[in-house]
Amino acid sequence: MSTQTAITGARIFDGEHWHEGQALLVNGGTIAAIMAPSDLPPGMETVDAGGLLLVPGxxxxxxxxxxxxxxxxxxxxxxxxxxxxxxxxxxxxxxxxxxxxxxxxxxxxxxxxxxxxxxxxxxxxxxxxxxxxxxxxxxxxxxxxxxxxxxxxxxxxxxxxxxxxxxxxxxxxxxxxxxxxxxxxxxxxxxxxxxxxxxxxxxxxxxxxxxxxxxxxxxxxxxxxxxxxxxxxxxxxxxxxxxxxxxxxxxxxxxxxxxxxxxxxxxxxxxxxxxxxxxxxxxxxxxxxxxxxxxxxxxxxxxxxxxxxxxxxxxxxxxxxxxxxxxxxxxxxxxxxxxxxxxxxxVGIAARKGRLLQGLDADFVLLTEELEMASTWIGGKRVFQA
The missing domain is CATH 3.20.20.140 (Metal-dependent hydrolases)
Known part of the structure; x- marks a missing residue:
């Protein structure tokens, strides 16, 4: 995986709000932004989530x-x-x-x-x-x-x-x-x-x-x-x-x-x-x-x-x-x-984990609409694929 990766095609819940039609940009092990796919840097690696739910780990x-x-x-x-x-x-x-x-x-x-x-x-x-x-x-x-x-x-x-x-x-x-x-x-x-x-x-x-x-x-x-x-x-x-x-x-x-x-x-x-x-x-x-x-x-x-x-x-x-x-x-x-x-x-780690906000660890889960597992990501790396 390259240093920067974008997860596209998912409904993203950042811990407070849902983001429709947006991409989650991961830079190394942290979250860089939630942004429109059209604004992503050209040529970067993307992962198409195909309509899954993307939620905090x-x-x-x-x-x-x-x-x-x-x-x-x-x-x-x-x-x-x-x-x-x-x-x-x-x-x-x-x-x-x-x-x-x-x-x-x-x-x-x-x-x-x-x-x-x-x-x-x-x-x-x-x-x-x-x-x-x-x-x-x-x-x-x-x-x-x-x-x-x-x-x-x-x-x-x-x-x-x-x-x-x-x-x-x-x-x-x-x-x-x-x-x-x-x-x-x-x-x-x-x-x-x-x-x-x-x-x-x-x-x-x-x-x-x-x-x-x-x-x-x-x-x-x-x-x-x-x-x-x-x-x-x-x-x-x-x-x-x-x-x-x-x-x-x-x-x-x-x-x-x-x-x-x-x-x-x-x-x-x-x-x-x-x-x-x-x-x-x-x-x-x-x-x-x-x-x-x-x-x-x-x-x-x-x-x-x-x-x-x-x-x-x-x-x-x-x-x-x-x-x-x-x-x-x-x-x-x-x-x-x-x-x-x-x-x-x-436990006082909200500055690092628990939400999908800029600068926090890229720990997230992809789920189906029926709340079944698709994949788990820790520090921007996929550690489990259903």
């Missing part, structure tokens, strides 16, 4: 695995590469491979693998999401309670040692096992601190948000609910404008009615964005896999422990967008923003 901030690989089990650059490649087939152009609660040493190995993935510029790799181990046992979900523990000074120092390395670095914590001062320290070091797996009340979440927590992990799941006398984490996530919140839209984790209520209730500027919470079966034919020595079963779109506890999700980002649009009844534009612009805003 999806950004997934919670991805435990894919392509038959779990990050907990494959803590190396090839494991990260396999996960990123698996999700690129479903339109994800940037993601945070997510480590589920594990040991201190395994976390260290994962961070080292992330450093290597960053050095090698693995397509789609944005950084890491450490979901635990500093969570609440009472709201553990599928996390191994034997591995959950308070954050100590050694943990904090290990985390601070990798501050600023990645484009985004997220950590999910519960107030039961972290302090306000620890959260403030991490936030000041550019970590995206997310509140999750916790029974905390509204007042506690508010204090942690004031200390720098920016997001809430998988809204409604593994957290204190919205009550009539105690708003809980759900109430805090919806009411506190500075907080963004991830949402799993597979229809199993949260009822569509509850999702709709939350979307209508959310106070801004923080937004609700889509996450998959995907596990290793995405992009594979796996029917089961193991997590922390326990068997996880895949059946009828659900992933569960033997006792029926949900253990991550069996959904990809494109299916999530379809669900938000078709099941929740959201306008397509809003469903697309929930998968691109809003997660970019949540």
């Amino acid at each position: 999806f950004i997934d901030l919670q991805v435990n695995g894919g392509g038959g690989v779990m990050l907990n089990d494959r803590r190396d650059v090839e494991g990260i590469r396999a996960i990123c490649a698996a999700h690129a087939k479903f339109g994800t152009t940037a993601l945070l491979p997510t480590l589920i609660t594990d040991t201190f040493d395994i976390r260290a190995e994962t961070i080292a693998a992330g450093r290597q993935a960053k050095m090698e510029a693995v397509p789609g790799f944005l950084g890491l999401h450490l979901e635990g181990p500093h969570l609440s046992v009472a709201r553990k979900g599928a996390h191994d309670p034997a591995l959950i523990r308070p954050m100590d000074q050694a943990d904090l120092e290990a985390l601070l040692a990798c501050a600023g390395i990645f484009d985004a670095m997220m950590i999910t914590v519960a107030p039961e096992n972290t302090t306000v001062d620890q959260v403030r320290t991490l936030a000041e070091a550019s970590f995206i601190v997310s509140i999750g797996h916790t029974d905390a009340g509204y007042g506690t979440v508010s204090a942690y948000a004031k200390a720098g927590a920016r997001t809430v992990t998988h809204l409604f799941n593994a957290m204190s609910p919205l009550g009539h006398r105690e708003p809980g984490v759900v109430g805090a996530a919806l009411d506190i404008g500075s907080l963004h919140a991830g949402l799993i839209v597979d229809g199993f984790h949260v009822d569509p009615i509850s999702m709709g209520v939350a979307l209508r209730a959310k106070r801004g500027p923080g937004r609700i964005f889509i996450v998959t919470d995907a596990m290793s079966p995405i992009g594979s034919d796996q029917t089961s896999f193991r997590l922390n020595g326990r068997e996880i079963y895949r059946k009828d779109g659900r992933l569960t422990l033997a006792d029926g506890t949900l253990a991550g999700a069996d959904i990809d980002m494109l299916s999530s967008v379809r669900s938000a649009h078709q099941t929740l009844g959201l306008p397509l534009e809003e469903a697309l923003r929930m998968a691109s612009a809003y997660p970019a805003d949540a």
Whole structure:
């Protein structure tokens, strides 16, 4: 591919508006312009999209695995590469491979693998999401309670040692096992601190948000609910404008009615964005896999422990967008923003990703009118063709 390439013949959604009869001009790995085809430089390479939809690439901030690989089990650059490649087939152009609660040493190995993935510029790799181990046992979900523990000074120092390395670095914590001062320290070091797996009340979440927590992990799941006398984490996530919140839209984790209520209730500027919470079966034919020595079963779109506890999700980002649009009844534009612009805003990378604007990374997806995959492009390069 030449340095400059134009994608022609598509309906282009830049994250806010549709552009009809225009071309997307890519210069190297960034977007140069959306312009009339007649104004394109003569002789440049063009790709005819043939009436497809051209939309911003999806950004997934919670991805435990894919392509038959779990990050907990494959803590190396090839494991990260396999996960990123698996999700690129479903339109994800940037993601945070997510480590589920594990040991201190395994976390260290994962961070080292992330450093290597960053050095090698693995397509789609944005950084890491450490979901635990500093969570609440009472709201553990599928996390191994034997591995959950308070954050100590050694943990904090290990985390601070990798501050600023990645484009985004997220950590999910519960107030039961972290302090306000620890959260403030991490936030000041550019970590995206997310509140999750916790029974905390509204007042506690508010204090942690004031200390720098920016997001809430998988809204409604593994957290204190919205009550009539105690708003809980759900109430805090919806009411506190500075907080963004991830949402799993597979229809199993949260009822569509509850999702709709939350979307209508959310106070801004923080937004609700889509996450998959995907596990290793995405992009594979796996029917089961193991997590922390326990068997996880895949059946009828659900992933569960033997006792029926949900253990991550069996959904990809494109299916999530379809669900938000078709099941929740959201306008397509809003469903697309929930998968691109809003997660970019949540982790502070909107100056680079999440929209198709001049100077931003040329990460985009070509879809059919029926919202089926055609191709995925990362940094101006086609990484998947259906």
